[in-house]
Amino acid sequence: MGLRSRPTRLSRRTTVAAPVVVGMLAGVLLLLPLGPDGVGGVVRIVVGLPFVLVLPGYVLSRAVLPGTGASCSVLQRVCWTLALDMALLVVSALLLNVLPNGLTGTSWVVLLLLVLPVAGVVAHVRERGPGRARTVLLSRAWWPTIQWPAPRRLLIAGATVAIAGAAIGLALVSATTQPSPGFSQLWLQPQGPTTTAAPETAQLGVYSDEDATRQFRVEVRPDGEPTQTWSFSLDPGDSWQQSVDVPGDARTVALLFRGSDPTPYRQVWTSP
Amino acid sequence: MTAAVADPDAQPATPSEVEPVPTTARPDDPRPWGHLPETSVLVVTGLLAVSLAYAGGRAGAGWWVDPVYWLGQLLLFVPPLLRILIGRRVTERECAGTAMVLGSAYFVAAWCYSPLEFKFIDELQNWRTTTDIVQNGHLFSYNDSLPISPMYPGLESVTAAVVVTTGLSVFVAGVVVMGLVRVVLTAGLYLFFRKVTSSARAAALASILFTAAPYYKSVLAKFIYGSMALPFLVLACYAAMSAITGPASRRRTMTGLAVVAIAVTVISHHLTSWFLTATLLVALLVFSYRGDRVGIRVLSGLSVTSGVLIGTWILAVAPTTPAYLSPALTDLTRGIAAALGGRSQQSDGGFVRAPLSEALPSYACVLVLAVGVALSALWVWRRHRSDPWIVVMTLAALGYLAVPVIRVLSDSGSEDAVRAQSYLFIAVAPVLSLCGLEYLRRAGRPRWLVSTGAVVATVVMIGGITSGWPPAWGRIPADHMVVDGYENAVDPQGVAAAYWVQASLPTGQRMAADDTNYTLMGPYGQQTMVSGTSGLYRTSTLTEADRAEIVADRVQYLVADRRLTQQLPAGGSYFPDDPMAFRYTSPLPLADLTKFDRVPGVARLFDSGDLVIYDLRSLDGAP
Numbered sequence: 001m002g003l004r005s006r007p008t009r010l011s012r013r014t015t016v017a018a019p020v021v022v023g024m025l026a027g028v029l030l031l032l033p034l035g036p037d038g039v040g041g042v043v044r045i046v047v048g049l050p051f052v053l054v055l056p057g058y059v060l061s062r063a064v065l066p067g068t069g070a071s072c073s074v075l076q077r078v079c080w081t082l083a084l085d086m087a088l089l090v091v092s093a094l095l096l097n098v099l100p101n102g103l104t105g106t107s108w109v110v111l112l113l114l115v116l117p118v119a120g121v122v123a124h125v126r127e128r129g130p131g132r133a134r135t136v137l138l139s140r141a142w143w144p145t146i147q148w149p150a151p152r153r154l155l156i157a158g159a160t161v162a163i164a165g166a167a168i169g170l171a172l173v174s175a176t177t178q179p180s181p182g183f184s185q186l187w188l189q190p191q192g193p194t195t196t197a198a199p200e201t202a203q204l205g206v207y208s209d210e211d212a213t214r215q216f217r218v219e220v221r222p223d224g225e226p227t228q229t230w231s232f233s234l235d236p237g238d239s240w241q242q243s244v245d246v247p248g249d250a251r252t253v254a255l256l257f258r259g260s261d262p263t264p265y266r267q268v269w270t271s272p
Numbered sequence: 273m274t275a276a277v278a279d280p281d282a283q284p285a286t287p288s289e290v291e292p293v294p295t296t297a298r299p300d301d302p303r304p305w306g307h308l309p310e311t312s313v314l315v316v317t318g319l320l321a322v323s324l325a326y327a328g329g330r331a332g333a334g335w336w337v338d339p340v341y342w343l344g345q346l347l348l349f350v351p352p353l354l355r356i357l358i359g360r361r362v363t364e365r366e367c368a369g370t371a372m373v374l375g376s377a378y379f380v381a382a383w384c385y386s387p388l389e390f391k392f393i394d395e396l397q398n399w400r401t402t403t404d405i406v407q408n409g410h411l412f413s414y415n416d417s418l419p420i421s422p423m424y425p426g427l428e429s430v431t432a433a434v435v436v437t438t439g440l441s442v443f444v445a446g447v448v449v450m451g452l453v454r455v456v457l458t459a460g461l462y463l464f465f466r467k468v469t470s471s472a473r474a475a476a477l478a479s480i481l482f483t484a485a486p487y488y489k490s491v492l493a494k495f496i497y498g499s500m501a502l503p504f505l506v507l508a509c510y511a512a513m514s515a516i517t518g519p520a521s522r523r524r525t526m527t528g529l530a531v532v533a534i535a536v537t538v539i540s541h542h543l544t545s546w547f548l549t550a551t552l553l554v555a556l557l558v559f560s561y562r563g564d565r566v567g568i569r570v571l572s573g574l575s576v577t578s579g580v581l582i583g584t585w586i587l588a589v590a591p592t593t594p595a596y597l598s599p600a601l602t603d604l605t606r607g608i609a610a611a612l613g614g615r616s617q618q619s620d621g622g623f624v625r626a627p628l629s630e631a632l633p634s635y636a637c638v639l640v641l642a643v644g645v646a647l648s649a650l651w652v653w654r655r656h657r658s659d660p661w662i663v664v665m666t667l668a669a670l671g672y673l674a675v676p677v678i679r680v681l682s683d684s685g686s687e688d689a690v691r692a693q694s695y696l697f698i699a700v701a702p703v704l705s706l707c708g709l710e711y712l713r714r715a716g717r718p719r720w721l722v723s724t725g726a727v728v729a730t731v732v733m734i735g736g737i738t739s740g741w742p743p744a745w746g747r748i749p750a751d752h753m754v755v756d757g758y759e760n761a762v763d764p765q766g767v768a769a770a771y772w773v774q775a776s777l778p779t780g781q782r783m784a785a786d787d788t789n790y791t792l793m794g795p796y797g798q799q800t801m802v803s804g805t806s807g808l809y810r811t812s813t814l815t816e817a818d819r820a821e822i823v824a825d826r827v828q829y830l831v832a833d834r835r836l837t838q839q840l841p842a843g844g845s846y847f848p849d850d851p852m853a854f855r856y857t858s859p860l861p862l863a864d865l866t867k868f869d870r871v872p873g874v875a876r877l878f879d880s881g882d883l884v885i886y887d888l889r890s891l892d893g894a895p
Contacts, residue, residue, distance in 0.1 A: 036439050048438035053430075053452060064525060075368050079459035080529070082452050083507055086430050086500075087536045093411060093429035094539075102409030103429070105436035156309040163316040164380070167323035171384035174327030179751070183765045185880040189776050207772070209764060256879075271875035271890040 016062055016127060020120035023055035027113040031106065056112050057085025062123035088115065182210035182236070186218075186256040186266035190246070202270060204254055205241040208234035216240070216265075217257040223250030223272075246270050306366030311355050312373050318347025319377045323384045329748035337748055348377055349483065349733045350726070356476045357712075357722055367472040368462055371479035375458030378483055379451055382493035385749060389443055389767075391759035393791040395495040397421055398428060400795035402442050405432040412589065416780065417794030417801065423590035426540025427453075427500035446495040454493060457503035461698070464510040467517070468661050469706045477705040484637075484733040485697035486690045486740030498694075501541030505548045506698060508533035512552065512574055513661055516559075516567045523570070530574055538581040542593045547695045549578040555664045562660055600688055604678065630738040637735020638676055640728055645669050645700060648707040655710070662706065668699030690740055745842045755833075756841035761788040769831075769883045773797035776878075777829070784808055785831035787841070789883070790848050793831065802827055806847035809836070812863040814871045822888055829877075830886045832865040 026047045034040030061080040092111055096103045185207040191200075208214055213235045220228045225247065232240050246252040249272050256266040321344030328337040352370045356362060386392075390399050397418035404413040404422065411425045421428075427449065434445040461482055465475035482488065492499050511530035515523045538545040552575040559567030586593050626634065649666050656662040675696070678689040708725055715721055738744070746760050754760040770792040773783075779798040784805040794801045802825045808818050809832070821827070836846055837860050845853035846860065868874045868886045878885035 030437060041439055045438045045440060049434070049448065052434055052437050053448070064529065075372075075459050075463060079456055079463060079507070082456045083460070083503065083533070083536075086426075086449075086452070086456070087504075087532050089430045089433050090426045090536050090539055093425065093433070097411045103405060103411070103432055103436065104409050108433050108437050153309060156313055160309065160312045160316050163313065163320050164377075167316065167320040167384065168380065168387075170320070170323045170327050171387045174330045175386070175388045175749075178330040178749075180764050183768075183881045185768065185772060185878065187772065187776065187878045188875075189877060190875075203776075207768070209768060266879040266881065268876045268879050271873050271887065 016059065016120055016123045019055050019058050020116050023051055023059070023116045024113060026051040026055070027109050027116070030109045051112065052089070052108070053085055054081065056088055056115050056119065057081040057083070059116055059119040059123055060084040060088060063119045063126060066123060066126040182208075184208045184210060184214070184216070184234075184256065184258070184266060186254065186268055188244075188246075188252070188254045188268040188270060190270060191243070200245065200248065201243055202246045202252070203241060204244045205239060206234065206256060207239040209236055210234075210258075211236065215259050218242075219255045219257070220244050220252065221255070222247055222252040248272070304363060304365055305369055306361070306363045307355055307359065308366045308369040308373070311351050311370060314347055314351040315373055315377045318344045318349075318351075319381050319384075320344070321347060322381045326384050326749050330751055332751035341748060344381075345733070345737065346730070348374070348381070349480070350730060353477075353480050353726055353729055356473060356480060357726055362473055362476070364472045367476035370476050371462040372455070372458055374480060374483060375454055375461075376451075378489050379454040379493045382490055383447060383451075385490070386759055389762075390446070390495055391762040392491075392494050392496075393758065394418075394491075395446075396791055396795040398495050398497055399442055399446070400798075401425065402428040402431050402435070402446070405429065406435050406442065415795075416799070417791075420542070420590065420592060420596045421497060423593070424497050424501075424539065424541055426536055427495070427497045430500070431495075450493060450495055450499065453500055453503055457492070457506065460503050460506040460510055464506050464513070464698075465702045465705070467510065467513050468665055468702045471706070471709070474702065474705045474709050477709060478701040481701040481705055481729060481732070482697050484729070484736040485693050485701075486736045487694045488697075488740075489737065490741045492694060498541045498544055501537045501544035502694065504533045504537040504540065505544050505551075505695075508537060508548055508574070508578075509551060509698075512555070512570060515570045516564075517661075523566075527570055527573070531577055534574065534578045535581060538578070538585050542590065542597065543691075544695070545578065545582050549575060549582060551664070551668060552578055554667055555660070558660045558664050558667070564660060567660065604688065626738070627744065630744050633731060633735040633737075634739035635735075637732050637739060640732055640735075641700060641704075642673055642676065644704050644708075644728075645672050648703045651707040651711070652703065656706075662703070665699045666703050669696065669703045672696045672700050743843075753835060754842050755835050755839040756787045756843040756845060758843060760842070762792065765880055765882060766792050766833075767796065769793075769878065769880055769885070770796035772878060773799060773885070781828045782826050783829040783831065784825070784827045786833050786836055786846050787843070787848055787850075789831045789833055799829070801848075803848035805830075806850045806852065809847065809860060809864055810852075811867065812861065813867055819891070822891065828887070828889050830868065830888055832868065832884045832886065834862065834865060834882045834884070836860045837862045837865060 029047050030044065030051060034044050036044075058077075058081045061077060061084050064084065065076065065080060092108075092115075093103055096107050096111065099107065101107050185205070187203070187205045189203045189205070191203055204218065204220065206216055206218060208216070213233055215231070215233045217229060217231045218240075222245070228244065230240075230242060234240060244252075244254075251269050251272050253267065253269040255264040257263075258265040321340050323344075325337050325341035325344060328340065352374050356367065356370060359366075390396055397415065398421055400417055401413070401415045401421045404415060405411060405425065405428055411429065412422050415422050431442065431445050431449050434440060434449060435442055438445065440448070458479065462475050462479050465478040466472060469475055469478065485492075492502065508530050511526045511533060515526035515530060518526060534545070534548065537548050552571055556568065556571040556575050559571055649670055652662055652666045656666075672693070675689045675693060678692065712721060712725065737747075742758065746754070746757055750757065750760040753763040753766070766788060769789070773793055774797050777797070777799065780800050782802050783793055783797070783799040784802050785793055786809070790801045790803070793799050805821060805825060805827060807821055808827070808830065811818060840856055840859055844856075846856070865884075868884075868888075869876065871891065873890045875887035875890060876884060877887045
């Protein structure tokens with residue numbers, strides 16, 4: 001038997017207004033130029049996920065299904081919060097689609113910023129209806145009492161989280177470190193219009209996804225022309241590109257050699 | 273005091289004979305959640321075992337991988353099952369909590385299969401649609417890899433909203449959205465089952481049984497537009513039922529919620545919305561037969577709404593839907609006609625190609641469910657025929673009896689039958705649970721009978737895995753690229769080649785490829801993939817027939833994957849629309865794939881070792 005504390009009560013005004021205010025602040029924050037990386041990127045994720053996927057749905061669910069306990073259970077609240085949120089996004093997408101700007105980040109944020117206060121007002125009004133519970137969210141209707149779990153329960157809960165975390169971590173680590181044979185790409189892509197007209201130049205490129213830094217040599221052999229050669233090393237994930245002249249009336253062959261191996265590692269060619 | 277998870281609208285039309293579960297928890301109840309914590313530990317241990325098996329597969333580990341995988345599946349399924357079946361005192365919270373824990377654990381297990389990227393073909397297709405929305409800022413762009421997908425943009429709209437507001441990748445955003453979809457599905461199913469059965473224990477058992485559906489553990493957790501629609505089908509039914517059986521003061525609200533759920537279903541997935549309409553019509557028939565005015569009014573309104581929305585959507589947005597779905601129907605009707613005429617058509621025959629260890633539980637699962645549904649129908653007729661919702665569910669559950677027929681008669685019977693079960697299990701699970709629990713209670717819950725019930729349910733779960741997706745050869749992630757191995761065929765070299773195509777070639781070029789590269793070059797490469805070109809890969813020299821095929825199909829580029837010369841296809845076919853499917857006895861000869869090296873006028877554009885891309889545009893007579 002754990003320790004028992006006094007139940008926490010929040011007024012219905014708080015439990016409707018708080019998500020609206022938090023959502024509005026989150027929306028305004030998302031309108032700022034936070035940038036895609038660094039702290040700004042993290043803020044966008046931490047703030048953006050509840051702003052898009054939870055808060056509008058929660059306020060909508062409070063507007064549609066006011067009250068708690070006998071009016072709407074926790075499971076129903078969770079279910080309808082997420083469902084109404086997704087429904088809002090699906091239907092709103094059709095609306096945003098007809099606007100010139102379409103479904104951009106700004107248009108989504110502005111739309112949700114409009115929905116939140118409107119739904120909040122409706123929820124507030126409906127919560128005042130007859131027979132509604134005076135307190136919600138953390139009232140007795142939701143939690144009999146907020147109890148400190150017994151140590152054994154805490155241990156079990158901790159074990160559950162730890163084991164689930166281990167499963168997730170194992171999946172991530174094993175997939176990230178999964179060995180796969182290294183490879184390199186060689187291409188010779190004619191430039192210009194995509195017709196069958198003979199090209200004058202072509203883009204020659206090498207991309208390495210080998211297991212380590214490798215030394216490469218590329219030879220280009222246009223028919224009847226002197227051979228051009230380039231040597232370079234590439235780290236895994238790096239690429240090398242070169243524009244080369246290719247005669248339109250003859251085949252040009254490009255060969256890729258890896259290390260000191262005299263056998264061509266890759267080969268490509270144009271057609272005359 | 274009101275229980276945290278009690279369904280306030282629960283009004284048992286017919287008093288259930290299932291052991292009553294206390295719907296309220298006393299303030300001094302020391303265990304309001306019952307044994308849920310202990311059950312959860314066992315469930316996540318099962319999850320860990322499955323993840324360990326997947327890790328072992330990726331590392332090329334040996335014999336222990338399969339046993340650990342099956343141990344994990346048993347730990348996931350059996351402890352919650354036993355607790356709900358055997359537990360003398362299970363609270364409402366424990367029942368709901370068990371359903372939620374199990375549903376979430378199965379979702380994480382599905383994610384563990386491919387935790388870094390989408391690999392399943394349908395996921396890649398929906399990834400393309402989502403990426404187009406993010407890049408273009410508008411819906412309904414053309415997606416050549418699955419043209420119907422942009423016309424049903426429910427899942428993609430939600431995911432795109434997350435991507436553009438948070439900056440997350442489509443993959444991560446998609447996983448987050450699908451995780452929430454799973455929460456809605458699990459909660460919605462529990463609430464719906466709770467209302468149908470008027471019993472928390474039966475609802476929990478039905479939720480557990482639903483996880484045995486063949487696609488539940490994989491496809492329904494994947495980033496696929498149909499997976500988004502299913503929870504809204506359930507919520508539409510739940511809201512409709514609440515509108516009819518709940519207090520009159522909430523009728524409009526619940527009817528409105530049902531309309532919203534119907535609208536999202538219609539926008540999200542064609543087939544699911546058709547199933548939803550069919551369910552509402554069956555319910556309308558039952559309520560009409562009973563003369564229930566409220567039910568008739570609500571259900572007729574919702575049925576008409578659903579039909580009108582579907583019709584409007586098809587006419588205004590998705591006119592190709594009937595043409596997209598008609599092959600499956602034509603295939604089935606042709607199979608039935610052939611059977612009636614004493615003939616048989618080429619069918620994949622359900623499980624015939626599976627090894628015996630897979631076929632036995634699959635057949636046992638079908639047999640158990642078919643017999644169980646039939647017996648339950650008799651039970652419902654004797655004891656619950658006055659309860660319209662149980663009758664509706666039973667009528668829908670009887671649809672399961674068509675599954676073996678579809679398997680045998682349809683040209684692609686396995687896939688069609690398994691797809692149908694995702695919907696049918698919504699009815700099968702509560703009917704079997706209710707009748708099973710009532711029978712156990714009337715029989716005095718003898719230990720041997722409860723044990724038998726648990727074993728039978730476990731057989732259904734195993735059969736769901738063996739007859740579902742992925743098949744045995746793809747159940748564990750492989751340590752190498754598996755030709756025609758679907759998710760196990762997607763490797764870094766193939767993905768990199770597809771991205772090179774996207775960056776280097778104009779979009780929409782007509783390209784021929786094998787099965788795997790077909791699924792990559794379309795969504796990632798943004799090319800128009802041409803099927804039915806397997807003949808180009810089956811001759812050692814370029815024949816006149818090959819040239820004619822290139823001209824007829826206007827093939828501009830061709831992908832040759834040399835791994836096709838090293839392995840037999842795991843899934844039975846090397847190419848889309850492969851006439852040689854399931855008849856290969858040896859890999860393709862190398863000369864058949866390298867012949868283009870020797871053809872004048874063919875440029876060899878790209879070479880990454882196993883993968884070579886040829887430019888056929890300069891070939892004589894080529895497009």
